[in-house]
Amino acid sequence: MSAPIASSAKTAVPSAAAGAVAEPAKVGIMLLNLGTPDGTAYKPMWRYLREFLSDPRVIELNKAIWYPILYGLVLTTRPQKSGANYERIWNREKNESPLHTFTRAQAEKLAQALADLPNVKVGWAMRYGNPSTASVAKALVEAGCDRILTFPLYPQYSATTTATANDQLFRALMKMRRAPAIRSVPPYYDEPVYIDALARSIERHLATLDFEPEVVLTSYHGIPKAYSEKGDPYFEQCLRTTQLLRERLGWDERKMFATFQSRFGAQEWLQPYTDKTVEKLAHEGVKSMAILNPGFSVDCIETLDEIGREVREEFEAAGGEKFSHIPCLNDSEEGMAVIEAMVRRELGGWV
Ligand SMILES: C=CC1=C(C)c2cc3[nH]c(cc4nc(cc5[nH]c(cc1n2)c(C)c5CCC(=O)O)C(CCC(=O)O)=C4C)c(C)c3C=C
Ligand SMILES: [Fe+2]
Numbered sequence: 001m002s003a004p005i006a007s008s009a010k011t012a013v014p015s016a017a018a019g020a021v022a023e024p025a026k027v028g029i030m031l032l033n034l035g036t037p038d039g040t041a042y043k044p045m046w047r048y049l050r051e052f053l054s055d056p057r058v059i060e061l062n063k064a065i066w067y068p069i070l071y072g073l074v075l076t077t078r079p080q081k082s083g084a085n086y087e088r089i090w091n092r093e094k095n096e097s098p099l100h101t102f103t104r105a106q107a108e109k110l111a112q113a114l115a116d117l118p119n120v121k122v123g124w125a126m127r128y129g130n131p132s133t134a135s136v137a138k139a140l141v142e143a144g145c146d147r148i149l150t151f152p153l154y155p156q157y158s159a160t161t162t163a164t165a166n167d168q169l170f171r172a173l174m175k176m177r178r179a180p181a182i183r184s185v186p187p188y189y190d191e192p193v194y195i196d197a198l199a200r201s202i203e204r205h206l207a208t209l210d211f212e213p214e215v216v217l218t219s220y221h222g223i224p225k226a227y228s229e230k231g232d233p234y235f236e237q238c239l240r241t242t243q244l245l246r247e248r249l250g251w252d253e254r255k256m257f258a259t260f261q262s263r264f265g266a267q268e269w270l271q272p273y274t275d276k277t278v279e280k281l282a283h284e285g286v287k288s289m290a291i292l293n294p295g296f297s298v299d300c301i302e303t304l305d306e307i308g309r310e311v312r313e314e315f316e317a318a319g320g321e322k323f324s325h326i327p328c329l330n331d332s333e334e335g336m337a338v339i340e341a342m343v344r345r346e347l348g349g350w351v
């Protein structure tokens with residue numbers, strides 16, 4: 001795997017050996033995404049799911065209760081089932097998941113876009129799996145970065161995603177004698193540049209279809225309802241994104257509304273559920289629909305397979321006829337405009 005760091009400066013950067021930095025100090029940018037398995041076979045799937053589902057930010061149950069379920073039930077069955085799903089969307093050319101491919105592409109394009117800023121280096125890392133957050137933080141520090149701007153790639157804040165990404169970086173810094181200064185890009189669920197990028201990507205996609213969808217759903221990854229009730233602002237931020245997007249497009253609440261997908265476990269998750277809503281709409285006579293996933297910065301198993309295949313099949317089985325999945329912003333021009341705008345704003349005073 002090539003080093004997940006790109007320099008916006010044209011010159012090679014010597015390492016800061018033994019802390020003696022003769023070069024001007026550098027700023028590192030770390031794009032942080034969720035993570036993904038290294039392969040679709042049982043072992044890499046098991047490793048990935050174990051790391052993910054052992055995170056107390058994700059599963060808040062007491063370990064004495066959760067671990068027997070995790071090791072005895074979840075990790076004995078889910079690796080095969082999820083591995084088969086990943087197999088369907090796997091990037092065979094690069095032998096990696098789409099989330100990996102798109103996150104790297106975002107980092108490479110960001111480095112190019114920041115070519116006017118000397119001494120800025122762009123890295124990309126995963127909360128779970130590879131490239132690990134610790135390895136990329138270390139590489140940036142060794143390349144002379146004494147300041148790091150982290151960018152958790154989640155427009156809407158959740159403790160289960162944004163907070164745990166930053167936790168993982170600070171965990172890595174705990175092992176450094178000379179740790180860099182840290183800033184973190186805040187959630188951007190209501191930023192005009194993001195809403196505008198979503199609107200333009202929808203318009204661009206709809207123009208390619210041979211039908212005008214009666215309904216365009218915004219489907220977000222869910223979280224347990226209890227997390228929301230305890231103060232996680234994710235639900236409200238998702239609803240606000242959808243409201244702003246609807247207003248920007250001039251649509252009403254029947255044409256576009258928010259739903260929540262990817263339930264895990266038995267407890268209640270945020271509602272309305274995407275699958276149940278799609279089925280209900282089809283039963284009510286809706287024949288054509290499109291779904292986008294504004295909460296995912298890149299396409300992944302949850303968007304490509306769960307929405308693009310499972311939910312599509314459910315819609316069709318319930319009587320729907322025309323269905324389209326609108327791609328995530330990914331490394332598109334619109335998507336990169338959002339990332340670049342947020343980064344430039346948050347670098348203020350540092351470059
Ligand atoms: C975009 C925001 C996300 C939130 C919020 C989130 C919460 C959350 N997720 C799980 C369990 C799983 N999620 C899985 C995949 C997955 N989740 C997100 C994003 C959010 N998760 C992404 C981008 C992905 C895809 C990764 C990829 O490689 O493509 C999975 C693994 C896949 C599977 O086995 O189904 C699990 C498990 C929980 C429990 C949770 C909140 C508590
Ligand atoms: Fe998830």
Ligand SMILES: [Fe+2]
Binds near residue numbers: 301302
């Ligand atoms: Fe899923």
